[in-house]
Amino acid sequence: MEKQLAMPRLRPEMTSGVLCAWLKEEGDTVEAGEPLYEVETDKVVNQIEATASGVLKKQLWEEGDQVAPGDPVAILETE
Amino acid sequence: MIYIETGSADVCYNFGAEYYFTVEKPLEDTVFLFWRTTPTLMVGRYQNVLEEVDRAYAAAHGIRIVRRMSGGGTIYTDPGGWQFTFIEDAREEDIQFQRYIAPVTGALAELGVEASFNGRNDLTVGGKKISGNAQYRLGGRVVHHGSLLFDTDLEQMAAATTVDRYKIQSKSIPSVRERVTNIAWHLPAPMDAEAFKAKIVEHILGPEGTVYVITPEDGRRIRELGEERFASWESTYGQGPAFNIERVGRFSGGTMRFRLEVKRGVIRQAAVSGDFFATLDGEAFGNALAGCRYERDAVRAALEALGADGTVYRVSAEEMAKAIVD
Incomplete structure (x- = not known):
């Protein structure tokens, strides 16, 4: 089953953040709670943890892309 | 509040200490560090060194180049400036700067320097920047660190961060140039850097504050973390934007x-x-x-x-x- 992971809203006025690093590559196994990517917004870098376990099937953005809260970021293949 | 004296002017050791007390040895209260560095250029997490730093100038003047784990732009630090760090559990999802900057403005006010908070999470005096602030958050912990220009070599700062950008295309986050000033120039009475540090630490720690002394075991691990995570070529160049x-x-x-x-x-x-x-x-x-x-x-x-x-x-x-x- 596929599960989409979305960009969290990190502060009320957040309109977008820069996805500055993927910490897992496509094909990697990801456990819920493991850091999946980093996002920078207003001088704050947040490590975002996966909210489900599975295999990272697709990174939907490249490093450096601006992503809005709620937008899908990754697709996990879950059991 | 728990104060920790790192006793080092090595930026990688200090970054290592931040990481250690964030991830490997969280203490039961907010940790506060107050430290300085040898001449150093710290680029932000998602910056391109080539677009921010005059590497030839840095090499000729013995300036280290390192990458921070926090966001924002490039800063120049030297023994004339101080860095402060707060480390604690992230209390809520909301990102806050004011919580960490207010004690610093309070301490400066006590010394007769009226600093104000601008829209970019900087502190300014008379419209000129004296402090930049940034954070990183991981595993439910937050690290807030900021710089304080006390008596920094501002000419060297400008020279080291003036760069010919050639023909570079990237999605990196560029630094924002701001006018800067030194706190020492705004003090009503002269004060040396060590006395300034003592006053700020005393104010921020307050009467309830305690001190944690780094053990030899802590020190060994902090040095390892500093080398592995901050001093390497991979950290400075290998983690930047394409x-x-x-x-x-x-x-x-x-x-x-x-x-x-x-x-x-x-x-x-x-x-x-x-x-x-x-x-x-x-x-x-x-x-x-x-x-x-x-x-x-x-x-x-x-x-x-x-x-x-x-x-x-x-x-x-x-x-x-x-x-x-x-």
Whole structure:
């Protein structure tokens, strides 16, 4: 089953953040709670943890892309 | 509040200490560090060193270049400035700066310096920046760190961060240039850097504060973390944004144009064109450069391994390497 992971809203006025690093590559196994990517917004870098376990099937953005809260970021293949 | 004296002016040791007390040894209360560095350029998490720093100037003046884990732009720090760090559990999802900056403005006010908070999470005096602030958050913990310009060499700061950006394309987060000033110039009575530190630490720690002393075991691990996570080439260059760069070398034997795609600090693709005369074609050069670090020595070694010396009319591998990387 596929599960989409979305960009969290990190502060009320957040309109977008820069996805500055993927910490897992496509094909990697990801456990819920493991850091999946980093996002920078207003001088704050947040490590975002996966909210489900599975295999990272697709990174939907490249490093450096601006992503809005709620937008899908990754697709996990879950059991 | 728990104060920890790192006793080091090595930026990597101090970054290592931040990481250690964030991830490996969280203490039961907010940790506060107050430290300084030898001359250092700290680039933000998602910045391109080449777009922010005059590397030749830094090398000539013994300035270290390191990457922070926090966001924002490049800052220059030296023994004339102080850095402060707060580490604690992230209390809520909301990102806050005011919580960490208010104690600092309070301490400055006590010394007679009225600092205000601008929209970019900086502190200013008379409209000029004295402090930049940034954070990183991981595993439910937050690290807030900020700089305090006390008596920093502002000329060196400007010189080290003035850079010819060539033809670089990237999605990196650029620094924002702001006018700066030193706190020491605004104190009603002269004070040396150590006395300033003592006052600020005393104010922020308050009567309830305690002190944690780094054990030899802590120190060993902090040094390891500093080396592994902050002092390496991978950290400074290998973790930056991908970029494309175009460089042109004009030699007595002709012009060579290099178009390079660099990711994680390594050349992924290279195209070479121009009106040079060579017994090797552009593709051979491109293949030789792909996979090598975007560094002068690595590029020269790759060109020498290809046998580039003598294959291009009146252009040596050394000259090509100089044209490709500063």
